[in-house]
Amino acid sequence: MATFTICCLPGDGIGPEITTEAQNVLTAIGRQFGHTFTMTDEPIGGAAIDTHGVPLPEATLQACRESHAVLLGAVGGPKWDALETAIRPEKGLLALRKGLSLYANLRPAVIFPELKEASYLRPDIVADGVDVLVVRELTGGIYFGEPRGREGEPGQRRAMNTMVYDETEVRRIGRLAFEAAQQRDKRLCSVDKANVLEVSQLWREVMNELAPSYPDVTLEHMYVDNAAMQLVRDPKQFDVVVTSNLFGDILSDEAATITGSIGMLPSASLGDEKPALFEPIHGSAPDIAGQDKANPLATILSVGMLLRFGLGLEQEADAVDAAVADVIAQGLRTGDIAGPGEAVLGCRAMGAAVVDR
Amino acid sequence: MATFTICCLPGDGIGPEITTEAQNVLTAIGRQFGHTFTMTDEPIGGAAIDTHGVPLPEATLQACRESHAVLLGAVGGPKWDALETAIRPEKGLLALRKGLSLYANLRPAVIFPELKEASYLRPDIVADGVDVLVVRELTGGIYFGEPRGREGEPGQRRAMNTMVYDETEVRRIGRLAFEAAQQRDKRLCSVDKANVLEVSQLWREVMNELAPSYPDVTLEHMYVDNAAMQLVRDPKQFDVVVTSNLFGDILSDEAATITGSIGMLPSASLGDEKPALFEPIHGSAPDIAGQDKANPLATILSVGMLLRFGLGLEQEADAVDAAVADVIAQGLRTGDIAGPGEAVLGCRAMGAAVVDR
Ligand SMILES: CC(C)[C@H](C(=O)O)[C@@H](O)C(=O)O
Ligand SMILES: CC(C)[C@H](C(=O)O)[C@@H](O)C(=O)O
Numbered sequence: 140m141a142t143f144t145i146c147c148l149p150g151d152g153i154g155p156e157i158t159t160e161a162q163n164v165l166t167a168i169g170r171q172f173g174h175t176f177t178m179t180d181e182p183i184g185g186a187a188i189d190t191h192g193v194p195l196p197e198a199t200l201q202a203c204r205e206s207h208a209v210l211l212g213a214v215g216g217p218k219w220d221a222l223e224t225a226i227r228p229e230k231g232l233l234a235l236r237k238g239l240s241l242y243a244n245l246r247p248a249v250i251f252p253e254l255k256e257a258s259y260l261r262p263d264i265v266a267d268g269v270d271v272l273v274v275r276e277l278t279g280g281i282y283f284g285e286p287r288g289r290e291g292e293p294g295q296r297r298a299m300n301t302m303v304y305d306e307t308e309v310r311r312i313g314r315l316a317f318e319a320a321q322q323r324d325k326r327l328c329s330v331d332k333a334n335v336l337e338v339s340q341l342w343r344e345v346m347n348e349l350a351p352s353y354p355d356v357t358l359e360h361m362y363v364d365n366a367a368m369q370l371v372r373d374p375k376q377f378d379v380v381v382t383s384n385l386f387g388d389i390l391s392d393e394a395a396t397i398t399g400s401i402g403m404l405p406s407a408s409l410g411d412e413k414p415a416l417f418e419p420i421h422g423s424a425p426d427i428a429g430q431d432k433a434n435p436l437a438t439i440l441s442v443g444m445l446l447r448f449g450l451g452l453e454q455e456a457d458a459v460d461a462a463v464a465d466v467i468a469q470g471l472r473t474g475d476i477a478g479p480g481e482a483v484l485g486c487r488a489m490g491a492a493v494v495d496r
Numbered sequence: 497m498a499t500f501t502i503c504c505l506p507g508d509g510i511g512p513e514i515t516t517e518a519q520n521v522l523t524a525i526g527r528q529f530g531h532t533f534t535m536t537d538e539p540i541g542g543a544a545i546d547t548h549g550v551p552l553p554e555a556t557l558q559a560c561r562e563s564h565a566v567l568l569g570a571v572g573g574p575k576w577d578a579l580e581t582a583i584r585p586e587k588g589l590l591a592l593r594k595g596l597s598l599y600a601n602l603r604p605a606v607i608f609p610e611l612k613e614a615s616y617l618r619p620d621i622v623a624d625g626v627d628v629l630v631v632r633e634l635t636g637g638i639y640f641g642e643p644r645g646r647e648g649e650p651g652q653r654r655a656m657n658t659m660v661y662d663e664t665e666v667r668r669i670g671r672l673a674f675e676a677a678q679q680r681d682k683r684l685c686s687v688d689k690a691n692v693l694e695v696s697q698l699w700r701e702v703m704n705e706l707a708p709s710y711p712d713v714t715l716e717h718m719y720v721d722n723a724a725m726q727l728v729r730d731p732k733q734f735d736v737v738v739t740s741n742l743f744g745d746i747l748s749d750e751a752a753t754i755t756g757s758i759g760m761l762p763s764a765s766l767g768d769e770k771p772a773l774f775e776p777i778h779g780s781a782p783d784i785a786g787q788d789k790a791n792p793l794a795t796i797l798s799v800g801m802l803l804r805f806g807l808g809l810e811q812e813a814d815a816v817d818a819a820v821a822d823v824i825a826q827g828l829r830t831g832d833i834a835g836p837g838e839a840v841l842g843c844r845a846m847g848a849a850v851v852d853r
Contacts, residue, residue, distance in 0.1 A: 229691045259618055259728045281659060281693065288694050296663040298698035302638060303656040305648070332742070334572075334586045336638065337645050341655035364749040371616045371728065371753045385689070389746060392721040396728045 142175040143450055146206035146414070148199065148235075151185040151219075151228060152423025153433035153486075154212025160435035160490025161210060161442045164462075167494045168446070168455050179206075183235065184214025184228035184423075194231025200238050208449030209239070209416045210441065213423035236277050241408035241416055242308070243315045244275040244387065245444075248374075248394035248404060253467050254476055257399035264373065271370075271377045271394050272323065274316040275387025277408055279308045280338075282384045302338050304383065309345040315409070316381035317353040326378035328359045330366045330386055342383065363390070370394055395420050402434035402475040405441035407448050415449045417441040431485040434473035436463055439493055462496035499532040500807055503563035503771070505556065505592075508542040508576075508585060509780025510790035510843075511569025517792035517847025518567060518799045521819075524851045525803070525812050536563075540592065541571030541585035541780075551588025557595050565806030566596070566773045567798065570780035593634050598765035598773055599665070600672045601632040601744065602801075605731075605751035605761065610824050611833055614756035621730065628727075628734045628751050629680065631673040632744025634765055636665045637695075639741045659695050661740065666702040672766070673738035674710040683735035685716045687723045687743055699740065720747070727751055752777055759791035759832040762798035764805050772806045774798040788842040791830035793820055796850055819853035 147162060149155040162178055169176045181199040188194050194214070203209045215228040235241075250258055250269045258265045284301030291297045313329075320327040329346045331339035343360055350358045361369065363386045369376060370393050382390060395401045401421050408416040419437030427433060440463055447456035471492050474483045484492065504519060506512040519535055526533045538556040545551050551571070560566045571585040592598075607615055607626045615622045641658035648654045670686075677684040686703045688696035700717055707715045718726065720743045726733060727750050739747060752758045758778050765773040776794030784790060797820055804813035827838070828849050834840045841849065 227691060233692070259621060261616055261618060264616060284656070289698060291662070294663070296698055296701075297660065298695040299641070299658055299660040300693045300695050301656055301658055303654065305652070305654040332745075334584060335590070336657045338655040338657050341646060341653055345653075364745045367724065367746045367750040368753040368758075371750065388689075388721045389724045393724040393728065393750065396725040401725075 140173045142177065144177045144206040146203045146209045147178050147180050148183040148209065148211045149180055150183050150212040150214040150423065151216045152213055152425040152428040154423055156486050157433050157435040157438040158210065158212040160486060161438040163490055163494050164439050164442050164459060168458060172455050183231045185216055185219040187231060188219060188226055188228060194226060194228050195234040203239060203414060206414050208414045208445045210445060211416060211418035215423050216425040233282065236408060237283065239416065240278060240410040242276060242278045243312055243409045244277040245407045246273045246275065246391040246420055248398050250398045251403065251467055254400045256478060257476055258397060259399050260397050267375055269374045269398055271374055272319060272379045273387060273391040273394055274319060274379060274381045275391055276312045276384050279304055280384035304338050304342060306341065306345050309342050310349065312381065313346050313349045316379055317349060317356050320356045320379040321353065324378040325356045327356050328361055328377055328380050330361050330363050330380055330382040330390065332363050334362060366390055367393060370397060400476050402473065403436050405437050405444050407444045409448060417445040417449060431487055432474055433486045434475050435486050435490045439463060462493045465496050466492045497530045499534065501534045501563040503560045503566045504535050504537050505540040505566065505568045506537060507540050507569040507571040507780065508573045509570055509782040509785040511780055513843050514790050514792040514795040515567065515569040517843060518795040520847055520851050521796050521799050521816060525815060529812050540588045542573055542576040544588060545576060545583055545585060551583060551585050552591040560596060560771060563771050565771045565802045567802060568773060568775035572780050573782040590639065593765060594640065596773065597635060597767040599633060599635045600669055600766045601634040602764045603630045603632065603748040603777055605755050607755045608760065608824050611757050613835060614833055615754060616756050617754050624732055626731045626755055628731055629676060629736045630744060630748040630751055631676060631736060631738040632748055633669045633741050636661055637741035661695050661699060663702050666699050667706065669738065670703050670706045673736055674706060674713050677713045677736040678710065681735040682713045684713050685718055685734055685737050687718050687720050687737055687739040687747065689720050691719060723747055724750060727754060757833050759830065760793050762794050762801050764801045766805060774802040774806060788844055789831055790843045791832050792843050792847045796820060819850045822853050823849045
């Protein structure tokens with residue numbers, strides 16, 4: 140029995156509607172287990188640009204810092220695509236990650252047994268399911284490296300970015316990945332491009348130095364081009380994948396896609412201190428925004444991760460995961476995961492179904 | 497009727513055996529069409545490290561420069577993985593690309609109708625086939641950007657690479673991609689990460705500036721994480737994809753994989769001057785090297801590309817492509833593309849079958 144402050148950032152597109160359903164689930168968990176969740180909504184992304192002129196208002200960052208955990212919907216949309224780069228909605232997300240020092244992004248790519256046919260891969264490849272956890276470094280690498288920028292007159296324009304890591308950054312994400320592997324099938328695959336990039340050579344070296352401290356985990360290295368192949372050929376070979384910011388951006392989306400149900404996949408972004416950030420991996424889907432068509436399950440499962448990793452409430456997290464597994468087992472489907480001829484629920488009805496469990 | 501000098505670089509692993517079969521096909525084409533192909537074998541990669549101490553001996557580069565076209569097998573293998581980075585086999589390939597100014601890498605990912613079941617994707621997704629041409633920038637970007645390297649004492653180690661493009665580099669690869677699209681379905685998708693990287697913003701800007709010169713081609717932009725998703729979800733949406741060196745490395749391998757027959761896929765690396773370089777996209781497969789198990793068809797189709805793009809011999813190229821299509825249609829298969837229960841040919845027998853046509 141405790142009181143927790145949860146900072147909610149609905150954001151853009153379908154963000155508000157999926158966040159509402161997730162909040163209802165959180166309220167239901169509070170009722171059932173006797174906790175109080177104090178939830179505040181703060182603006183981020185395009186919504187914040189519209190009202191405050193910036194994608195991450197100082198007050199939003201402050202409210203996050205004062206909370207026990209942060210729940211995000213989604214940011215971005217065509218409305219803000221024409222804006223100059225400095226005030227794009229995505230900048231709000233990058234600034235939030237950096238502002239809260241969330242250096243580890245955990246993205247599980249799992250196939251629910253009942254949703255196997257939704258996978259884009261050949262049935263025999265996913266027959267035994269898929270269960271990959273991508274651990275992506277989130278506050279370093281080429282996303283934040285300096286120097287960066289453009290120079291030169293028209294005719295001589297030139298632009299550059301810097302991919303950089305120091306050993307401290309690699310070590311802390313490496314440790315977290317080894318620990319995650321210890322909780323799972325004890326296989327860790329570190330992905331880099333060490334046959335070309337010096338920054339990858341340091342990455343690989345530090346991963347190798349960590350290995351003896353985790354004798355129960357098998358460490359393997361793979362080049363990023365090969366990893367992009369192997370995820371399609373045989374995703375079962377992976378347990379935990381650890382990689383840098385840019386490679387993780389690409390590979391975690393690829394891993395999520397092969398499950399065929401990205402509307403079902405949550406993510407957690409963690410640092411050494413509280414609060415952590417939880418969000419669905421799908422985007423803001425502006426084409427279906429406000430139409431009660433979105434799948435709220437990824438955001439609801441993000442609440443599950445929030446309870447588990449953000450607040451340490453294991454039982455409560457299990458209850459959320461079980462309720463979602465239950466609605467899926469009962470055949471309830473939103474449009475994105477419905478097979479041909481299956482009845483389709485709206486966002487609100489699906490949220491309510493989970494609350495009922 | 498003419499005489500052509502072809503510089504052959506068998507390289508490592510299965511490289512020598514597949515190159516031999518491709519050379520036999522070239523000889524047969526010469527006989528049929530009355531050309532003389534003078535072929536010389538030069539060392540590259542691990543083989544060159546063993547005999548010359550460097551992965552690209554000056555004599556090899558010189559022989560390439562004096563030829564009309566270059567045919568490469570494959571480089572690399574576990575034997576040289578322990579070597580310090582400066583003398584890795586892969587460095588030979590990078591130095592060759594740079595040395596010959598081969599700034600454009602063309603990688604078609606095609607599904608042969610008879611090999612549809614080999615695709616790793618769900619049958620309904622590939623029902624209408626897949627036909628994507630990835631145009632990858634090959635001599636710039638983070639592969640060659642300066643500054644690069646490592647610094648710092650143990651405990652403070654730090655490494656960096658620079659991703660850099662100037663507008664000239666983007667424009668020449670962009671032109672080539674637009675022209676390739678004009679020869680095909682007139683759809684060009686430029687892939688970048690312009691929501692995060694300045695270098696991608698310049699890339700996108702230059703692509704947009706080129707578009708009016710190719711009014712018959714539809715230009716679209718896509719973020720690299722989304723492209724990694726869309727290739728799995730719906731590869732049919734792509735005709736020509738143009739992208740930078742690193743993104744192209746990842747996406748061309750992903751695109752090739754979804755066809756399920758990377759043993760069938762050739763590639764061409766072109767510059768503004770001769771000679772161009774032709775090679776299979778698969779690697780050196782050290783595990784099956786020397787066992788007469790490799791699939792020589794990707795290298796033979798690379799000979800097709802060599803005839804077409806390297807020497808301008810369209811009819812001769814058509815003859816090679818037709819012979820390969822024919823052996824596939826007749827049900828001849830090497831181990832990598834054989835379905836369950838299908839008879840399997842060795843590398844030499846498959847090569848001979850193509851020569852017979
Ligand atoms: C919106 C964008 C900046 C972001 C990223 O590249 O990190 C997104 O793709 C993600 O993966 O969360
Ligand atoms: C071997 C390696 C350096 C090379 C690359 O990364 O370019 C390879 O992966 C390729 O795609 O040709």
